Amino acid sequence: MNLFEKIFNYQVMSRLDETGAFTITSHERAWLKTMLEHPAASDAFSVETLEKLRALLQPEQSLDLGDRFREKAKSKEKHVYHLLISPIRRIMLEQAGMHMTFRTKDGRLQTEQSGFPYKLEYSMVKREWYLLWYHLRHHTLMSTKLQNIASISPRPLEEQVTAIVLTDIAKIIESRKETAVIEVIPLYNKELSRILYAFSCFEKEVEYSDERETYRIKLTFQLEEREYVLSKLRFLGKRVRILEGEYMRNRMLESTWRALARYGKDES
Numbered sequence: 001m002n003l004f005e006k007i008f009n010y011q012v013m014s015r016l017d018e019t020g021a022f023t024i025t026s027h028e029r030a031w032l033k034t035m036l037e038h039p040a041a042s043d044a045f046s047v048e049t050l051e052k053l054r055a056l057l058q059p060e061q062s063l064d065l066g067d068r069f070r071e072k073a074k075s076k077e078k079h080v081y082h083l084l085i086s087p088i089r090r091i092m093l094e095q096a097g098m099h100m101t102f103r104t105k106d107g108r109l110q111t112e113q114s115g116f117p118y119k120l121e122y123s124m125v126k127r128e129w130y131l132l133w134y135h136l137r138h139h140t141l142m143s144t145k146l147q148n149i150a151s152i153s154p155r156p157l158e159e160q161v162t163a164i165v166l167t168d169i170a171k172i173i174e175s176r177k178e179t180a181v182i183e184v185i186p187l188y189n190k191e192l193s194r195i196l197y198a199f200s201c202f203e204k205e206v207e208y209s210d211e212r213e214t215y216r217i218k219l220t221f222q223l224e225e226r227e228y229v230l231s232k233l234r235f236l237g238k239r240v241r242i243l244e245g246e247y248m249r250n251r252m253l254e255s256t257w258r259a260l261a262r263y264g265k266d267e268s
Contacts, residue, residue: 032053096156117133196217230251
């Protein structure tokens, strides 16, 4: 049998697809077994998953990396992956509560705080992971950097309590929403796709006026995302202008005056 025949054998692939199985090469199995020997594997997988993978790969040979790889010196960088992501995701999937110990901005240690993890968010600007969670005692929605969390453990919650918490979270998020209407200057209508891409992570509605030949974009975002939206508007420059959203208009006007004061000509 040809070594690559399994790739083209429709019957074999169909049967594998029906059973939810997939094929991997011996080299891939060897690579995976080698990677599972790294200490970081215990942080990336649950104990049950790790034991199952190691048992399945028992007959395989590990890769002999030896001295073939060298890592050059580099500056310190923040990694996208964080060790707490996996345990937090497991708690979220089970819709359980949690006990968490974390440090506040002023350095104080908050021990064994009871909460409900709602969402994991990654800030592209700060390159930081954040946990959005509901404080069961204060009934507020809070955001905490993962690097400030000292420990976290699951806490069982009754289904009725979970339903109440989710309802409260939905109300809080709705109350924090803000909208702004942005108009695309007709000269830059051809750059609409680029402009929409700048706001791709936000909820938006787009309308086109035949009479004025202009596009209007209604953005919906959270109050804490104001600064990020403003940074995108400054990046787009003269392509857009804010029609509705008093706070956003005032902030852009303030930025304009500061720029004029810095770069404008001195009349005296």
